[in-house]
Amino acid sequence: MDKLKLIIxxxxxxxxxxxxxxxxxxxxxxxxxxLMMLIIFLNQKNSEEVRTVAFVDxxxxxxxVFTDSNxxxxxxxxxxxxxxxxxxxxxxxxxxxxxxxxxxxxxxxKGIAFYSExxxxxxxxxxxxxxxxxxxxxxxIEQLHFDVDKIKATETTVQIETENFIGEKSSKIGSxxxxxxxGGFGYLIFMFIIIYGTSVMRSVIEEKTSRIIEIIISSxxxxxxxxxxxxxxxxxxxxxxxxWMISAGLLLFAITYIFGIEAASSGSAMGQMNxxxxxxxxxxxxxxxxxxxxEIKNLPILTMFFSFIIYFIGGYLIYSSIYAAIxxxxxxxxDTQQFMMPVLMPLIIAIYVGFSVIENPHxxxxxxFSLFPxxxxxxxxxxxxxxxxxxxxxxxxLLLIIxxxxxxxxxxxxxxxxxxxxxxxxxxKELYKWLKY
Numbered sequence: 001m002d003k004l005k006l007i008i009x010x011x012x013x014x015x016x017x018x019x020x021x022x023x024x025x026x027x028x029x030x031x032x033x034x035l036m037m038l039i040i041f042l043n044q045k046n047s048e049e050v051r052t053v054a055f056v057d058x059x060x061x062x063x064x065v066f067t068d069s070n071x072x073x074x075x076x077x078x079x080x081x082x083x084x085x086x087x088x089x090x091x092x093x094x095x096x097x098x099x100x101x102x103x104x105x106x107x108x109x110k111g112i113a114f115y116s117e118x119x120x121x122x123x124x125x126x127x128x129x130x131x132x133x134x135x136x137x138x139x140x141i142e143q144l145h146f147d148v149d150k151i152k153a154t155e156t157t158v159q160i161e162t163e164n165f166i167g168e169k170s171s172k173i174g175s176x177x178x179x180x181x182x183g184g185f186g187y188l189i190f191m192f193i194i195i196y197g198t199s200v201m202r203s204v205i206e207e208k209t210s211r212i213i214e215i216i217i218s219s220x221x222x223x224x225x226x227x228x229x230x231x232x233x234x235x236x237x238x239x240x241x242x243x244w245m246i247s248a249g250l251l252l253f254a255i256t257y258i259f260g261i262e263a264a265s266s267g268s269a270m271g272q273m274n275x276x277x278x279x280x281x282x283x284x285x286x287x288x289x290x291x292x293x294x295e296i297k298n299l300p301i302l303t304m305f306f307s308f309i310i311y312f313i314g315g316y317l318i319y320s321s322i323y324a325a326i327x328x329x330x331x332x333x334x335d336t337q338q339f340m341m342p343v344l345m346p347l348i349i350a351i352y353v354g355f356s357v358i359e360n361p362h363x364x365x366x367x368x369f370s371l372f373p374x375x376x377x378x379x380x381x382x383x384x385x386x387x388x389x390x391x392x393x394x395x396x397x398l399l400l401i402i403x404x405x406x407x408x409x410x411x412x413x414x415x416x417x418x419x420x421x422x423x424x425x426x427x428x429k430e431l432y433k434w435l436k437y
Contacts, residue, residue, distance in 0.1 A: 003220045004228050011203070011232025016239065025240050029248040037255060051094040051124065056082045058101040059108055061139060065131040072124065086115055095120055097128065105143070109136055179358050181299065182382035185308050186354050188241075189315055189377050190347055196237040196316065197323040200229055201336065204327030204419070213419050222416035226328075227408075230320045234313075304384050307393060314400040315377030318407050319343065325411035328418035329426045329434075350375035354382035361386040371396050373403035410435060 015021055054075045057063040066074035075093065077085040082098050089096040095116030102108035112132065114120060138148050204226075207213045216225060326339045350369065357366035361383045370380040370388075376396045384393070417434040418426070 004224050007220065007225060007228025008232040008235070011229050012235050015199070015233060015236035021236070021240070025243055029244050029251055032244075032248050033251040033255065036252070051121075052092075053095055053097060053124075053128075054085055054089050054093045055097040055099065056080070056085045057099045058082075059099050061108070062099055062132060062135050065135045072127070089115070090117060094124075105136055105140055109133075177299065178385035181304065182358070182385045183355060185304065185381040186351065186378040189308075189312055189381065190351055192237060192241070192312070193316055193319045193347060193377075194344075196233050197320045199237075200233050200320045201323040201327035202333065203229055203233070204324055204415075205330065205333055205336075208328065208419055209331060217419065222419060223412045226321070226324050226412055226415045229324060230317060233320070234316055237316075299385055300387065303393070304381070307384055307397075308381060310397055311377035311381055311400070314397070314404055318373070318400075318404050319347075321404075321408045321411040325414040325418065328415040329421070329431060330418075331425075335425055346374035347378070350378035354379045358382065358386075361388075367392065371399060373400045376400055413437070 050071060050073060052073045052075060053066075054077045055063070055066055056078050057076075058078065060078075063076060063078070066076075068074060077088065077096065080088065082096075085096050085098075095114055098113045098115065100108070100111040102111060109132070114125065114128070141148050141151060204213075207216070213225075220228075322343055326336055326343070329339070330336050353365065353369045353375065357363065357369070357379065360366060366379065366383055369375045370383050370392065372379075373396075376399070380388070380393065380396050413435050414431055417437055
């Protein structure tokens with residue numbers, strides 16, 4: 001145990017004293033928060049852009065639908081005709097909408113065209129299409145001598161309230177929270193395994209190529225060396241993630257507090273509403289906030305926290321053992337490519353399956369992949385916010401521990417042979433022979 005502690009300490013200090021580790025620990029929170037602020041800023045600037053669209057309505061039926069909004073203004077050029085309107089629009093307006101004269105509303109809807117210098121925005125076209133569709137629909141209803149107002153009065157919006165069997169209300173916000181929470185935990189484990197598993201592999205390759213490994217294993221067993229590397233890198237990684245989360249959270253809070261980005265954006269939107277609309281928005285926001293707080297309270301926070309720790313440790317130990325074995329088997333990082341895909345495939349599948357099973361978190365596919373040890377650290381964490389029976393969690397953890405012990409044992413057999421092999425590119429056949437030694 002004393003030797004193992006020394007190896008863990010050596011790997012940990014070597015990692016945290018590395019210049020790239022220090023630089024990334026400091027810069028990553030700044031880059032993450034800066035990127036978020038940039039996205040918010042660009043979205044605000046994009047929403048402030050006002051497009052001016054000209055239209056020529058030769059039918060004299062649809063001009064009333066073109067009312068100005070915050071992002072779009074309309075200019076009526078019907079008196080000029082389409083040819084003259086196209087000439088005036090080019091270089092001055094975003095585009096020109098042409099509505100031809102037609103003998104029927106069916107033919108009218110098929111003859112509408114939009115002319116612009118560049119490819120028009122899909123959102124803008126969809127907005128115009130929706131306006132025209134509703135107007136043409138109302139005109140057709142009037143031609144059939146039906147009362148449009150009475151038909152509109154029959155339109156009903158249905159909002160289904162959800163509630164569990166013990167009387168607690170839930171909402172769509174809860175599903176979003178569960179999806180974001182589970183997806184965030186699963187993706188965090190995925191990134192940690194990739195980043196620090198690769199770091200273990202590179203450390204092994206570096207010591208093997210420099211022949212330092214031959215001196216080290218004269219004092220310690222190969223298994224102790226491999227386990228020490230894995231645990232030392234894990235501790236450094238956990239420290240880095242803790243620093244990232246704390247510093248990113250503080251930065252985000254400070255920037256939001258100083259510049260008031262959310263308040264400014266909500267204030268500008270409120271300023272464009274009348275008092276009645278503002279009151280409705282405020283009351284709906286208050287009820288949504290209350291539901292969101294209730295949904296957060298209903299999340300299995302303790303189960304998620306302890307499960308995250310166990311799956312985090314178990315998943316990392318399994319994959320870092322495989323990475324250490326790969327690093328011991330090769331002479332350079334370029335030789336690792338033939339072994340990387342089989343290692344990455346379960347992780348990639350777990351991410352895709354995890355996001356797809358959110359729609360049906362209790363289905364057979366979700367259950368199967370949350371029990372399979374190579375995908376369970378990601379898929380099970382994505383399922384837990386939706387409520388998972390204890391027997392499934394305990395079974396998954398038990399299988400994860402058994403698989404970890406088996407993989408560490410196999411990886412150690414490859415590691416103890418591979419670290420002293422030079423000058424020969426290993427194959428899967430060679431690895432199988434090493435397992436039999």
